Amino acid sequence: xxxxxxxxxxxxxxxxxxxxxxxxxxxxxxxxxxxxxxxxxxxxxxxxxxxxxxxxxxxxxxxxxxxxxxxxxxxxxxxxxxxxxxxxxxxxxxxxxxxxxxxxxxxxxxxxxxxxxxxxxxxxxxxxxxxxxxxxxxxxxxxxxxxxxxxxxxxxxxxxxxxxxxxxxxxxxxxxxxxxxxxxxxxxxxxxxxxxxxxxxxxxxxxxxxxxxxxxxxxxxxxxxxxxxxxxxxxxxxxxxxxxxxxxxxxxxxxxxxxxxxxxxxxxxxxxxxxxxxxxxxxxxxxxxxxxxxxxxxxxxxxxxxxxxxxxxxxxxxxxxxxxxxxxxxxxxxxxxxxxxxxxxxxxxxxxxxxxxxxxxxxxxxxxxxxxxxxxxxxxxxxxxxxxxxxxxxxxxxxxxxxxxxxxxxxxxxxxxxxxxxxxxxxxxxxxxxxxxxxxxxxxxxxxxxxxxxxxxxxxxxxxxxxxxxxxxxxxxxxxxxxxxxxxxxxxxxxxxxxxxxxxxxxxxxxxxxxxxxxxxxxxxxxxxxxxxxxxxxxxxxxxxxxxxxxxxxxxxxxxxxxxxxxxxxxxxxxxxxxxxxxxxxxxx
Numbered sequence: 001x002x003x004x005x006x007x008x009x010x011x012x013x014x015x016x017x018x019x020x021x022x023x024x025x026x027x028x029x030x031x032x033x034x035x036x037x038x039x040x041x042x043x044x045x046x047x048x049x050x051x052x053x054x055x056x057x058x059x060x061x062x063x064x065x066x067x068x069x070x071x072x073x074x075x076x077x078x079x080x081x082x083x084x085x086x087x088x089x090x091x092x093x094x095x096x097x098x099x100x101x102x103x104x105x106x107x108x109x110x111x112x113x114x115x116x117x118x119x120x121x122x123x124x125x126x127x128x129x130x131x132x133x134x135x136x137x138x139x140x141x142x143x144x145x146x147x148x149x150x151x152x153x154x155x156x157x158x159x160x161x162x163x164x165x166x167x168x169x170x171x172x173x174x175x176x177x178x179x180x181x182x183x184x185x186x187x188x189x190x191x192x193x194x195x196x197x198x199x200x201x202x203x204x205x206x207x208x209x210x211x212x213x214x215x216x217x218x219x220x221x222x223x224x225x226x227x228x229x230x231x232x233x234x235x236x237x238x239x240x241x242x243x244x245x246x247x248x249x250x251x252x253x254x255x256x257x258x259x260x261x262x263x264x265x266x267x268x269x270x271x272x273x274x275x276x277x278x279x280x281x282x283x284x285x286x287x288x289x290x291x292x293x294x295x296x297x298x299x300x301x302x303x304x305x306x307x308x309x310x311x312x313x314x315x316x317x318x319x320x321x322x323x324x325x326x327x328x329x330x331x332x333x334x335x336x337x338x339x340x341x342x343x344x345x346x347x348x349x350x351x352x353x354x355x356x357x358x359x360x361x362x363x364x365x366x367x368x369x370x371x372x373x374x375x376x377x378x379x380x381x382x383x384x385x386x387x388x389x390x391x392x393x394x395x396x397x398x399x400x401x402x403x404x405x406x407x408x409x410x411x412x413x414x415x416x417x418x419x420x421x422x423x424x425x426x427x428x429x430x431x432x433x434x435x436x437x438x439x440x441x442x443x444x445x446x447x448x449x450x451x452x453x454x455x456x457x458x459x460x461x462x463x464x465x466x467x468x469x470x471x472x473x474x475x476x477x478x479x480x481x482x483x484x485x486x487x488x489x490x491x492x493x494x495x496x497x498x499x500x501x502x503x504x505x506x507x508x509x510x511x512x513x514x515x516x517x518x519x520x521x522x523x524x525x526x527x528x529x530x531x532x533x534x535x536x537x538x539x540x541x542x543x544x545x546x547x548x549x550x551x552x553x554x555x556x557x558x559x560x561x562x563x564x565x566x567x568x569x570x571x572x573x574x575x576x577x578x579x580x581x582x583x584x585x586x587x588x589x
Contacts, residue, residue: 008078017059020113023157032068045080093131108153111145147219149177164191164231171239202237203244209314210251256306262504265303280321288330292372298509299374391491392469395484407465418471427463482561488552499537
């Protein structure tokens with residue numbers, strides 16, 4: 001294409017370019033048109049660049065003069081121009097600079113231009129700022145406006161709101177901006193009033209219970225905005241209350257989860273719960289006594305509360321009872337015990353006055369009429385029940401006389417179905433060898449049994465009844481344990497699997513009950529207690545002079561019945577027949 005030698009071009013050969021300015025103020029345009037009419041011509045040339053393959057030219061800078069000249073002089077007017085071959089990148093930069101320094105370009109339009117320049121320079125802000133002739137700080141300020149919604153940016157471009165409005169709205173969650181914008185425009189809300197209104201909903205970061213390091217670069221952090229904008233809420237506020245509340249709830253949940261290893265029950269308390277904490281302690285108005293308090297710490301209803309209520313989020317209230325009925329009974333029992341102790345003391349004082357030797361009494365040493373008790377956690381109950389079944393099965397394998405009597409009782413009561421086929425099958429494989437009795441139909445199994453060595457039949461028969469220990473109800477299992485006179489000390493084993501069932505507070509109660517705490521000593525116990533749970537358990541299992549064999553915690557003991565059915569003494573010959581049966585008892589696993 002031949003470039004004209006004269007410095008003018010007909011307006012019809014000039015087309016609009018990629019102008020970062022989107023809005024042309026009508027009043028300002030009318031003023032410019034009046035000036036052209038008065039001058040009779042366009043004095044300042046516009047900057048254009050050739051469009052390859054055509055005879056047309058694209059405006060780089062001066063679109064306002066081009067528009068005004070079209071209106072005043074028509075398409076045949078010869079427009080003074082400066083023609084330069086510019087790249088897209090250069091053209092946009094020149095256009096932005098031109099608009100920035102002439103009639104004020106909208107800050108929203110500048111923000112969009114800044115983003116395009118940043119993309120052209122592959123995210124290098126220094127290069128983008130230099131291309132625009134801006135300082136890096138100005139580039140940051142314009143880019144920060146891009147957190148505004150398109151509606152807010154459009155309102156700023158069309159002068160419906162001020163820059164201060166947009167700067168304040170930039171920190172508001174996008175889903176809220178348009179609603180606030182509508183109110184600002186409708187009621188012509190001043191910048192100062194908007195700032196005050198938004199401040200009511202902001203959250204103080206200083207009050208956060210979560211790690212606010214993540215908030216440093218957040219667009220909703222007022223500190224970031226105060227460093228960029230003239231209008232802001234100041235330092236230290238989160239302008240996204242919904243997200244702030246979500247992070248707070250996550251922090252509360254994390255706090256509660258961390259306490260789950262320490263307390264049997266951890267409750268997150270919300271304002272709508274109407275929760276009233278019920279403290280439990282050794283003494284005081286609602287005391288239960290030292291012994292009962294130690295037992296309470298091992299109760300399934302003992303624990304703590306983590307607040308999710310405004311103003312106290314994350315605060316933990318410990319040593320709580322979540323069973324009000326049980327708590328009131330324990331408190332009443334302790335009050336009664338103290339009253340009895342006081343009565344005994346007065347009686348003793350009267351005896352002293354009559355010449356008898358005074359027996360000291362103390363409220364601290366007062367003992368309730370009932371022994372300390374608590375509610376066993378379900379996870380421990382489940383473990384205990386399985387252990388009881390295994391113990392009963394083992395005893396049934398070494399008590400042939402009682403074994404047969406139990407089988408008769410099961411058959412006569414219609415409970416033969418309590419025999420568990422799975423457990424019996426495992427036992428049969430151990431007794432008669434792997435693969436024994438693995439058929440499914442009666443006929444096939446009958447043939448397999450007939451082929452089994454006769455020496456295994458006795459234990460295979462005993463195992464039938466032993467397998468029923470895994471099917472009887474809990475009530476019947478307790479009766480079976482009593483009938484077999486099972487000694488828990490013979491079967492119970494202290495190990496990590498057992499202690500892992502308990503929370504730290506439950507371990508405290510357990511250690512106090514069996515005497516482990518006293519054996520370790522107060523100072524060493526405290527040191528061990530401060531370690532991780534796994535290390536604490538190791539310490540509890542490594543007390544050199546503690547009688548682990550024979551020591552059984554109350555939680556693992558089955559309830560004793562007062563009456564036991566009489567059983568004939570075992571025949572010495574029969575006892576000899578089952579000697580060593582405990583080793584290969586099928587259900588000992």
